[in-house]
Amino acid sequence: MTERPNWRAEDLEAIPPRVLAELESAGVEPGRPLIAVDADEVLVHFAEHFAEWVMEKGFEFELTEYRLDTAIRRDGEALSRDEIFPLVWGFVECETRRQRQIDGAAAALRRLAGVAQIVVLTNAPAQVRADRVANLAGLDMPFPVVMNEGGKGRALDWLASRANAPVAFIDDSGDQHASARRHAGDVARLHLVGSTMLKPIVGPAETADHHPHDWREAEDMIRQILGG
Template sequence: MIDDLVHELRASTRPLVICDIDEVVLEFLDPFQDFLASMQYRLHADSFHLKGNVRSVVDGSAASHEAIHEFEETFFATQDRWQRPARNAKSVLDALHEMADIVFLTAMPPRHHAVRRTLLDNLDIRFPMISTDEAKGPIAAGLIGAAGRPSVFIDDLHTNLHSVRSHAPDCMLINMMASDVFRALAPPPGEGVNLALDWNHADNLIRAHFASLRAL
């Protein structure tokens, strides 16, 4: 399925927007906080990490790495009960689709693909999606293709942005995060990465980038 999608997108001559989902298209941290509350845990905004910050509301003890992994697994398996669209994500993506191809590239175990696909469809967010445990850079480069058409990659995590920069150096990079609280704790995204405060800001950055390339 991934190979078919890559082939289809590489055959297009339109600009391409490759977009992460968690904390970009869908809120993740606030819904995850709600999920943890149902498990008698809380995510504390002490640093830009889950480990050490997920603590019991009963005795304050930090959840183990294994417990956090189980929480994430259960959350992703039931994400349709918790997650909701980031503000203005759908309207901006729908408008951008008039001028560009849109594809989602989410770092989520592929076993949860069907649940997320159903959630997005129910929200009428119907752009194609790739779920992967692999590095995003090589996949993004494959979607863009050797011709190097105008492209943008949006993600909340610096590691993913840097992976794409290594494999698709001409792709515009945008760091965006729905949670204002945790965005403030994040380290600087690094040289060559644009910071978008919200979807309206990202929309302006993307349109200006594509317009500048058309003017060349």
């Protein structure tokens, strides 16, 4: 593989210091293929779990688009953003440690760990980092975790630069695939939506290279991409 260019000062400055420190501590080894994988809706359920949690509190939940602010209602009336934020944050604080696995994720990553190093690149709030790490470890996914902020492209490019080997990026967000294409264009991008609730709503990300239906398909694609 062609040597990646050295990072420029302005690239490093675009990554928040806390995120940069977590990237450094992820322990990426040069010369070994890398898998950078999102967590929510790729490794663990968010929307389905959140819907159950909200309905237990007496709200109605109907997801018709890829956003939460139109999905939560009380007596048929949509909640305001000011009412929704505490619910989302309450779920994150209470349930991150208990999120359920997406079918096949842990088994696929266990097998792929034989051919690549794995880093979880997630945008969950930094305040629940310990909960996210514990949740994934309890689901047999004890991989290094980076709590990113905003677009993942620059952090992904940092990881790819450190690995200097084939890299696969798996995420459910079209916006994140666009960020990856913009800042880490030579990384292979797989758009995977693990939630059956979201699959009918989320269309294929145009900026992704591959669109696996589930982790079985994703594993086969990743092996081909990484040469393993």
